[in-house]
Amino acid sequence: MYLCLLAKTFKQQFVYRSDLFFRTLGGILRLYIQVCIWTALLDQGAAEITLTEMVTYIVVALLLTGLIHSTISYTLAERVRQGTIALDLIRPVDLRTYLLCTQLSENLFSLLFSSLPVVLVAVLFWGVIWPTLPNLLFFLLSAGLAVLLMFLIEYAIGLLVFWVKDGVYTDFLIHGLFSIFSGTTIPLWFYPEFLAKIAYRLPFRLITFEPISIYLGRYQWEESLRVIIWQCFWIVIFFLLAVLIWRKIQKSIFIQGG
């Protein structure tokens, strides 16, 4: 069933070919801007990181954010607002699985067709670091867990929309917290101590920062393992949270309009 959904989403996405072109162009521009910023910063000396490492960081971060990109909390909100959520609830498919599947296929699509050209540009113009095999394996595992974790966070917070009734809030909230505490645009190594401390207590760093650190070979394998255990821990937490909220909702659901 999942494969069927995947194929359908791919087909749907292909319809907008010019859209794809612009998205790729956007990705390349973003990469270029980031590289320029870091070139200017690292030129000033004082660095525990080389430019090639940083370029690699940016590229992998771009791929990961492409993979975890999610409009789930927004979609949920739209459906609640329009009342079509009622239909989703009586479908014979679990809402959570359905949302994850469509989102994931959309992301795989954009990974294949609009992120790969960006990677190619990075490799040709600046060069990137390739990981060792064990690091790569650890990275793939933790990237997979990161996708799952981000999805569960989006889903759990997105469910709050049943009370607040407007997805804009939940969406902004997640993305605001994410961009400050995930270390996606600025690696947490460069954070002032008090902010880094907060970031280490929150789950957001596990989504891009930690997998990339593994990829770059910054961790011994015990440390990599610790990252993966933390990821599992947060996955369980958000899974339970989502189940709890879902229970509450089922008791008090109130459908608008219908």
Add this chain to the structure above:
Amino acid sequence: MHLLRLYLAFSKVNFLTQMEYRTQYFLRMVTKTIAWLTGFILISVLLYRFRAISGWSTYEVLFLYTLDVLSYSLAATFFLSPFQNLSRNIRLGMFDEVLTKPVNPLLYYMCTKTSAGYVNNYIISVVVLGLCFKNLQIKLTVAKLIALVIVLLGATLIQSAAFMLTNIPAFWLVKSNSLYRLFFSNITGFLQYPLSIYNRSVQIFLTFILPYAFVNYYPAQYFLGKEEYLFHPLFQYLTPLVGVLFFTLAYFLWKLGINNYQSTGS
């Protein structure tokens, strides 16, 4: 004068409708503020560690960014909603209404869709601007204040023109918002940091072809006393002129679009 009164009347109705749901409005403002603050926070975090980027200190970069945010918010207040939805309005035939009113279509279209959602941005921007002036020890004389207002007007015209230009293709193509999205989610990314860190071709592009550098980079040179002239020292004064020219171009294309407009008839 008559038009101004009309505009104010429209805006008032608009603002009041948006304020109708008081708690909704408030919550929206809070979350939006958080989202917009992240930009300022990330710049501060990065430059806290590195102190400066190609000779621009934290507050200088913040000043740069604030000029962009404030002029964007001012432009978005009037132009975002009408132009972001232009292609949809045309497709659904809702645009017909605009042309049947005895007022300038652009004015009518703009003021029926004015947004009340940027108040928080004005506040953040003014506060950050104040902090920048204080920390950079720039005396805000009357002359400077007037200059700031004029620069903001020019920058707002440039940003407004961009809202129009990226969406006007909707008159010819049915579905066209990729250009708009590319522009506002990627090209504006160049404005966060000084133009001097980019390649020469980018500098030429953002100065002569798409004059976005006039929104913040060039006028910032004037206020901060930067002598980092990429092309000519005169450029730091040109923002109002570029704004008027760029907006005129956008208005011309808008006229062309309207003349070409054929109702979808639904």
